[in-house]
Amino acid sequence: xxxxxxxxxxxxxxxxxxxxxxxxxxxxxxxxxxxxxxxxxxxxxxxxxxxxxxxxxxxxxxxxxxxxxxxxxxxxxxxxxxxxxxxxxxxxxxxxxxxxxxxxxxxxxxxxxxxxxxxxxxxxxxxxxxxxxxxxxxxxxxxxxxxxxxxxxxxxxxxxxxxxxxxxxxxxxxxxxxxxxxxxxxxxxxxxxxxxxxxxxxxxxxxxxxxxxxxxxxxxx
Numbered sequence: 001x002x003x004x005x006x007x008x009x010x011x012x013x014x015x016x017x018x019x020x021x022x023x024x025x026x027x028x029x030x031x032x033x034x035x036x037x038x039x040x041x042x043x044x045x046x047x048x049x050x051x052x053x054x055x056x057x058x059x060x061x062x063x064x065x066x067x068x069x070x071x072x073x074x075x076x077x078x079x080x081x082x083x084x085x086x087x088x089x090x091x092x093x094x095x096x097x098x099x100x101x102x103x104x105x106x107x108x109x110x111x112x113x114x115x116x117x118x119x120x121x122x123x124x125x126x127x128x129x130x131x132x133x134x135x136x137x138x139x140x141x142x143x144x145x146x147x148x149x150x151x152x153x154x155x156x157x158x159x160x161x162x163x164x165x166x167x168x169x170x171x172x173x174x175x176x177x178x179x180x181x182x183x184x185x186x187x188x189x190x191x192x193x194x195x196x197x198x199x200x201x202x203x204x205x206x207x208x209x210x211x212x213x214x215x216x217x218x219x220x221x
Contacts (some may be wrong), residue, residue, distance in 0.1 A: 005030040005060040008044065010219055012212045013107060013205045015068040016056040017099070018159055020204065022072055024197035025158045026079035032203065038219050040179045072096070076155035084150055092165050095136070095156040099163045108167045110208040111216075121170065135179050136160060140180040146187055153191065159175045161188045169207050 005023060005177040009184045011034045023030050027144050033057065035041050036218045045053045051066045061078075072102035076082040076092075134145045136148070145151040148160065164185050168172045175182045188194060197204055 003082070004028075005058055005184060007032045008035060008057040008059070009055050010035045010216055012208055012216060014056070014216075015107075015123045018103070018109075018162060019058060019068060019071055019075070021158050021159070022075045023199065024082070024203065025153075025191070025193050026075065026081065027193045028079070029074075035219060038221070040095065041219055046177070050062070072155060072159075080160070081153065081155045083154055086150075088150045088154075092156045093153050095139075095148050095160050096137060098132055099156070099159045102128055102164045103166060104167055106163070107208075109170075110210070110213050112120075124167075125171055125174065128174060129177070132163075133167075133175070133181060136184075137178045137180050138183060146184075156193070157184075157188050161185060166207075172215060 005028065007016060007019065007030055008031070020030070035044070044050050044055070046058070049064050050057055051064075054066060054070055056066070056071065057070050060074075061203065065074060072084070083092050102124075104128065105120075109117065109120055109124065139148055143151075148156045149154055161184075164175065175185065189198060196202065211218070
């Protein structure tokens with residue numbers, strides 16, 4: 001029996017959080033090797049395990065995988081979350097990339113200079129409500145199904161839910177004009193594996209605070 005996947009990253013969300021989400025949604029338990037110091041990160045880099053000297057890294061199925069999109073694609077394919085054919089996979093990839101674009105904006109907000117945060121916050125809310133969420137609302141309206149692609153759970157649903165919840169942390173009523181997305185959020189949140197990940201004590205990381213920002217900068221500076 002293969003061991004649990006092992007995730008190498010700092011103790012925060014960053015680009016590993018979507019990987020945590022996808023593994024959890026697939027019902028896969030994993031371990032985390034937290035990078036707490038710059039010295040440990042350098043050890044990983046010089047040990048030859050980090051293909052491009054970058055994290056996240058996931059040790060899984062005899063591989064030491066890097067590059068978050070490659071890792072997500074592998075997990076999705078392995079656990080039947082990547083669609084039934086190449087066309088579905090293309091739609092899933094497009095929706096994931098859109099969700100990840102918004103996710104990235106939100107993820108980086110705590111790391112922005114203090115004097116630009118207000119402007120960046122407004123930019124995120126504007127893009128979420130005029131560029132990204134209207135697309136997903138229309139998708140759900142047009143096909144009338146429970147999931148984004150092929151009427152079955154895929155990586156796209158999980159990554160969209162993650163991004164919605166991050167957006168709601170910034171503005172609690174951000175879905176007020178998107179009733180289908182609100183229903184989608186409730187539906188996906190109640191899938192048993194997802195619901196478990198949303199409970200206190202799960203491996204899900206909290207929103208990034210100033211303390212996490214400061215510690216992360218020391219490790220990666």
